Amino acid sequence: MFTVPCEICGPVHRVVRPDRPSRRRWLGVSLLASVFSAAPATAQSASLVYRLGKDTVAIEQYTRLATGIDGEMVQRSGAAVVLWRYALTLGTDGRPRTALLARVPIDGTLPTGTARETRLTVSPDSIVREVVFADSVPRRSFAASQALINFPTFIYGPTEVLAGLARGGARIDSMPALGMAGTLGFTGATSIGGDLWRLRGGAYAMVLRFDGASRLQSVDGSGTTNKVVATRGPGGIDLAAVARSMRPTGVLSLRENVRAAFGPGGMVVIDYGRPQVRERTVWGGTLIPFDSVWRAGANDATHLFTTRTLTMGSVTLAPGMYTLWVQHTRTGTFLIVNKQTGQWGTQYDPVQDLGRVPMELVDATGFREMLTLSVQPAGTTRGTFELAWGDKVARVPFTVSAR
Template sequence: MRLALLPALALVAGPLAAQQRVSKDASAAGGAFVVRLGSDTVAVERYARIGNRVEGDVVNRAPTVRVTHYVVELDPAGRVTRAQFASRRPDGSLVPNTAKSATISFRGDSAYSEILTAADTTVRLAARVPAGTVPGLANSYAMQELALMQLRASRAPSGSLSQYSAGAQGVNPLKVTIAGNRATLDYFGDPIVMTTDAAGRLLAVDGTASTNKIVVERVATVDVPTLATAFAARGNMGQTSPRDTVRAAAAGAQLWIDYGRPSVRGRTVWGGLLVPYNAVWRTGANAATQLSTSADLMIGGATVPAGKYTLWTYAAPDGYQLVVNKQTGQWGTEYKADQDLVRIPLTAAPLASPVEQFTFAIDPTPDGGTIRMLWGDKQLSVPFVVKK
């Protein structure tokens, strides 16, 4: 089924019961999760399950602090039949540019969304989804736990995890392999390891070997209202890896580099968790880093014709290389070595003061300039000359 507007139906109820909170006591039928990115807590969740109903709250800090209250209904086999969501600021006010509420109904091979917009209009959409799909909600590991319980109940050694977000055109199933109390999620070629107990409850998630480097810990409970208020008092985190563009005019050439800016967050950068050795790094975050030049360049002695490219970095204990790749417009996990134009040695130097957020700089000179990358305790650089 393609994405389609549904026939007009009666308007669904508004926000869920004024953001009701689940009990602070997380019993054996519920629990709580703390989600960290490096040293930063980026989300917390508390939920309770009573019979075939799961109710909970997720506090997300990025890009703005919001509390999402959800109610999920299950059939006797543990499959989701209906889910309701409503997001608010910690003070109860509406989140700017966000729907007031959303409802997803799962029937057969389809998911039906009803979204109440900030303008009090209702949008209804439908999409085809696989059996066993669970609602998609940012940093809700109670939802992933529901999916894992279904997979374990099937006793199959592998399966897929599908999450559907209200209004989406479909899902992107991710393969899951189960061995004992470990379930390994194939996250675009990298593993995310989920640990469960004998009952299938999610105990921990380790994404540090993937590009989604979160770490999730199950705890007895969290005080959602108190933490939400405390997070709001600290101010919004903004995007965890915001996009930026550095531009320069150098010797008659116009250059720009578009890239994502991840932060250190207490982690080891070079040769560590963020830029491991003997691997190609996307040189930023999220979408692949792009270079545009209006003129032919000699970068570190290698010819790079005018045009657009993606930039990657090969890191090794004995040095670093800038990889100029001919493929453009792709996500940062889609590196194709057969599209490499050239690999260019980079000069590494220590920084007097550490740089928390990854930064590109282009320093023009009369005949060209220098491209610099600064992050953590190190700078990588390479000179370039504009060809005449």
């Protein structure tokens, strides 16, 4: 027996390294029974614990076989904890031939209308997707030459296929790929030096590290909005037991409105998401890297609404709605005001910038775990916008028109 620390799941979980591969528990799935009936002696098991700062958000484990990859992943997201099992079979050329993703009911039942599994079958010039529901199996074929497969986020074991192709001399920067949701796109990876590769075509441009045998050693999303990191460990975790004791994350970054009044009819409102530090570095670190343009919050872009004309430094804003962004550099911190609204926080268009204003960055009086934005009025014609996170506070003054 051995233990796996899991801050989000409550106490440390005691897990057992099973005598037989975990896939034996689900050989009722006919495709897997035929594919993995005899695991070769070269089978290699591994696990990846995906952490968001101090918190574990997902655990994946998989076994690499001569004929493919057999794995499972548990993820806590929002209101649910979800357990997946997957299988990928490979041809002699190292490319996928079949894939399966099955959702495993943690409490014995699946939500109404939920697909039991998704099956993909790859031929030289097409890829077929079948979705298995309780009462039907919709099927669709996609034209694609030598297609690969994009698995959901937190299933990265199959990226060893990319590493194996690259090791064999194939160009892997961009290849057609079908996602489990039925979207035909591409996948690939580009070398960024040494044993590091940047993933392309997936939901996030994770940095992957492989060893000389094409085994995945780490996953690093700190340079993306995902922010999770994972390092290879041993397999043999009882993920079904882990899933039963996990707690859903709830909303990771709460949404909040802050507002201030400036005389009759004068109102300034900021709507933003509130991420937490979770023991990560903030200013010039993981959360607010130097020079990158940050959404000043989480999820949807941070929005500013004003009923009066505002002036911040050299930027004057007519009554209306805007989005706010922050760029932190080694020489200064700047608030950027943009006229695009209604977008997700990664959809920043610098062409629509209205201007940028220097912010004063000072030490905070206390550590702020959760990002906190505020509008501080100073009478009816002046105020200060403040952004406090970690050990710093960034602020910029503004004036408000009388009407």
